[in-house]
Amino acid sequence: MSDRAFNRASVLLMSVAILAVAYPIYFIVIASVSDPNAVQNGQVLLAPSGFTLEGYERIFSDPTILRGFGNSVLYTALASTISVVLIVSGGYALSRRDLPGRRTITFLLVITLFFDGGMIPRYLVVKELGMLNTIWAMVIPAAVGVWNLLIARSFFDVTIPHELREAAQLDGASDFRFFFRIAVPLATSLIVLMAMIHVVANWNAFFDALIFLNDADKYPLQLVLRNILIQSDLSQLGATTGDIESYAQAQRVGELVKYGTIVVSTLPVIALIPFLQKHFTKGALLGAVKS
Secondary structure, eight states: OHHHHHHHHHHHHHHHHHHHHHHHHHHHHHHTTSOHHHHHTTOOSSSOSSOOOHHHHHHHTSTHHHHHHHHHHHHHHHHHHHHHHHHHHHHHHHHOTTSTTHHHHHHHHHHHHHOOOOHHHHHHHHHHTTOTTSGGGGTSTTSOOHHHHHHHHHHHHHHSOHHHHHHHHHTTOOHHHHIIIIIHHHTHHHHHHHHHHHHHHHHHOOHHHHHHOOOGGGOOHHHHHHHHHHHHHHHHHHHTTSOHHHHHHHHHHHHHHHHHHHHHHHHHHHHHHHHHHHHHHHHHHHHTOOO
């Protein structure tokens, strides 16, 4: 009886948690295709009211959208791949007890979690390396997150026992062979987790592009949408000098654009996560097999 009550309470609690997370996303979607006046009056709760695609038409009428989307895909794929490779290989190296200066390297890495040079030194470093207004400015500066590197180090330290490496060495396996044939397959869950973190982070990143990129043709989607949103606000501001109807129309389109930009920027990541989650669960089971 107590188990049944606990299960029911758990299902109820999880249902409320899922609703609290899912409904705001659902509301943004239906608000992006609803009349802004109906949204402001509280008439949009479970279904669109005054269906319109004017906001999306305004967004996709801008020719920079597709170019920004392609740039974001390129930046996200390249940056995430480099980050995962560096973090997995670096985390494994730091987990090896025979690594010279292991404690010193870890200590120096941890210091960077508390002290940062700031935006200006970072800009100067990127400038001196000749990476301004290039794809590498979006990939290299944030390639390795120290916190993720420490997570990878702890994962290998716990998951890969020292005796397993000794057994592989007795069978004639080199360090590289052990890493690629044994350590990496056991770290599938870690790899997918790091991929999820970096794909979401790189897809949503726009501040580095705002600082390091000067060519509008190289802007990622997030920065393009930001510019469209600013232009929409400026259109509303300009409309205030005209008649009331022009201002109301500009404000109406601006509200549709705001909701539409949220949907356009988040939909690709939301569509990708279920596929990564399946591999993440499978990798977790593989990594859980211990002797």
